[in-house]
Amino acid sequence: MTVPKPLKDTKLFKPIKVGKYELDHRIVFAPTTRYRAQDDHTPSDLEYQYYGDRSQYPGSLITTEATFTSAQAGGEANVPGIFTEKHVEGWKKINDKIHANKSFSAIQLWYQGRVADPKILKQEGLDYVAPSPVYYTEESKQAAKESGNPLRALTEEEIYDIIHVQYPKAARNALAAGFDYVEVHSAHGYMLDQFLQPSTNQRSDKYGGSVENRARIVLEIIDELIPIVGADRLAIRLSPWAKFQNMLAEEDTVHPITTFSYVLHELQKRADAGNKLAYVSLVEPRVQASHDVAKDKQVGDNSFASYIWKGTFIRAGSYTYDAPEFETLLKDIDDDRTLVGFSRYYISNPDLVKRLRDGLELTPYERATFYNFDNWGYNTWNNYGEDKKFDKEKESTIFPKEISKVST
Template sequence: MTVPKSLKDTKLFQPIKVGKNELNHRVVFAPTTRYRALDDHTPSDLELQYYGDRSQYPGSLITTEATFSAEQGGLFSNVPGIYTEKHVEGWKKINEKIHANKSFSSIQLWYLGRVGNPKLLKEAGLPFIAPSPVYVTDESKKLAEEVGNPLRSLTEEEIQDIIHVQYPKAAINALAAGFDYIEIHSAHGYLLDQFLQPSTNQRSDKYGGSIENRARIVLEIIDVLLPIVGADRLAIRLSPWAKFQNMKAEEDVVHPITTFSYVINELQKRADVGNQLAYISLVEPRVQASYDVEKENQVGDNAFASSIWKGNFIKAGNYTYDAPEFSTLLNDIEDNRTLVGFSRYYVSNPDLVRRLRDGLELTPYVRATFYTHDNWGYNTWNSYDENKEFIEAEEVKVVAKPIKGAYAI
C-alpha cells in the first residue's frame, strides 16, 4: 500500500487514560479471531507469540480475540475459551508476556447463539439456542436438523443462568488470568446482538418486543459485572450498522439509531452515578466484520453515539482506506476521547504502532490465512527491520501446542 505519513506528531501518539490506566498512544489492536487455540479451547503457544509480538510497543492496548464465555457460548473449533482452569492458565501466560512488554490487555467475552455449530454443540451434549429460532442460513438449519439439534429459544431460566452464572464466572476467570479490561461482545450478529435486534428477537416475554426488553439482557449483564469487575475495567462492543451474519441493520423494523441510542443512553445513566465503563467499542459502517464496504454501499453513521456517551470510544473499521493522509482517523481522535482499532493490518504488521508513528510502509495482509489452523500467515510476519524468511510448506506443519509451563494444575 502507499507509504503512510508519519503520525508521531498527532494526537494519535499522545497519552490517554482508559479507566485507571494511561496508554502511551491511541492505536488499539482490535479483536481478531484466528482459530489457533488448542482443541480444548485452551490458548496455545502460537497465540503466546502472536500477542507478545503485537504488544511490543510499550503502553499499547491489545484486545484479544473473541473468547467463549462458556461452553454453551460456542462452539467453533480452535477458538479459545475462558471457562476452565486450563484456559485461565494459558491466558495468564499470555498476559504475563503482554505486561512484560509494559502493555495492557482486554478480553472479548463471546457468546455465539444462532451462529454456533449445532453439530459441535450436539457432540458436547448442548442445545442449539438463540433468542428466537430464527436460523442464520438455510445451511445452518439443514445441519441442525440432520444432527438432531434444532435451534430453539432460550428459556427465561437459561437466560438468568447466562446473566448470573456464566458471564460472572467468565469475568472472574478473566481477572484471575490477568486481563486489564473485560469487553462484552454485543456486536456482529452474535447472541447479545441477536437479542438487541428485532429480526432475530421475536420473543414476547420480558426479553423481547420493546427496545427496553430487547436490551434487557445486555444491561443486566453489565449490572451484574459492575461490582465484580469494576466499571473502569468493563467495556462493551456494539455494531449498529453491521449486516454480518445476516443481520438486518437499517432494514429492520426499528432503526438502529433508536435501539443503540437507548443502550448507550442507559450506559451513560450508569456513568452519571459513578459507573462509567472504560470504553465503548464501536464498529464503523465502513466494514462488515473483516470485509470492507464500498463507499457507495455504506449505510449509517455513528455520530449519534458521540452525542450521548461522554466517555472513551474505541472505533474500528478500515481506518487505512484514506492513507497516506489518514484524514478520517485524525478527525475522529480530535474529540480527545477516541482510540482507533486496527485488526487486519495489525496482523500483517506486528510493529504497526511503530510504522504509523514513523511513516513506514505497511505490509498487506493475506485474507486466505485468517481462519486456517497453522502458523502460516499468523506468526510469519516481519517487523519493519526484520528479514526472516518463512517457508509456507514448513509453516503449515506448525500447529498449536500447549504453552510451556502453563498447565501445571
C-alpha cells in the first residue's frame, strides 16, 4: 500500500466528546467478527491480547466484535457472549486492560435471527427464529430441514422477552463487565435489521407492516435500555444500503431512506427530550460487511442521515480506499460530530492510530485469516518498526482458552 500522508495535524486528531466521555481522536476500531472466543462463548486469552494491542494509543474507542445478547441470540461457534457470569468475568479482564491503556470500550449487542445456524441452535435446545419464516438462502433452508429445526416467526410473547428481559440483562452484564458504551447491532441483515426491512418482515401484527411497526422492536429496545445504561452511553448501528446476507436494500418494497429516516427521526425526538444517544454508527455503501463494493456498483448515500440526526456519528466503510490523501475521510470528519471506523486495517496494524497520525506504511490485511479459530493472523501482527517472527504452523495450533490471572 502507498505510504499514507500524516494526519496528525488534521481534525482526525482533535479530541471529541462522545456521549459521556471525551476521546483523544476520531479513529474507532469498528466491530469485527473474528471467532476467537472459547467454546462456551466466554472471551478468551487471545481476545485479551487482541483488544489490548488495539487500545494501546490512549483515548481510543474500541468496539467489540458482535457479541451474543443471549443464548437464543446465538447460533454460531466461538463468538463471545454477554449472558453468563463467566462472560462478564472474561470481558471485565479485557476491559481492565483497555482502561489500563487509558482507552474506552463499546460492546456490540448481537442477535442472529434467520442467519443463525439451525443445527447449532438445535444442539443447544433452541428454536430457529426470526421476524418471519423467510430463509436467507436455499442452503439455510436445507440446513434447517436436515437439523429438524425449521425457521419460524417469533411470537409476540417472545418479542416481549427479547425487549424486556434479554437485552436489559445483557446491558446490565455489559456495565458489570466495565464497558463504557453499549451499542445495539441493528445492521447487516441480523435480527433487528430483519425487523426493519419489508423483505424479511412479513408480519401482520404490531411488529410488521408499516414503518412504525417494523421499527417498533428497535425503538422499544432503545427505550428499555436508556434508563439502564444512560442515553449518553448507549448507541445503535444501522446499515441502510447493505445487501449483505441477501437483504434487498433499495430493491425492497419500501425505500431504505423511508425506513431509516423514520428511525433517525425517532432517535432525534428522544434526543430533543433529553435522551440523546452517545452515537449512531452508520455503515457506508462502499462496503458489504468485510468486502468493498466497486465504485460503479455502489448504491445509496448516507447524507440524508445528517439532516435528521443532530448527534454524533461513527461512519465506517473502506476509508483507506483513497489513501494516501484520505479525501473521503477528511471530508467526512469536517463535520465536527463525526468519527471514522476502521476494521480490516486495524486487524493488520495494531498501532493503526499511530500509523495514521505519523504517515507510516500500513501492513496489508490477510482476508483468509479473518474467520479462522486459531491465532495465525490474529495476534501475529507487528507494531511499526517491530520485527517479531511468527511461525504459521505453531500459531495455527494455538486456540482460545481462559484468560489467566497472570494475564491481568
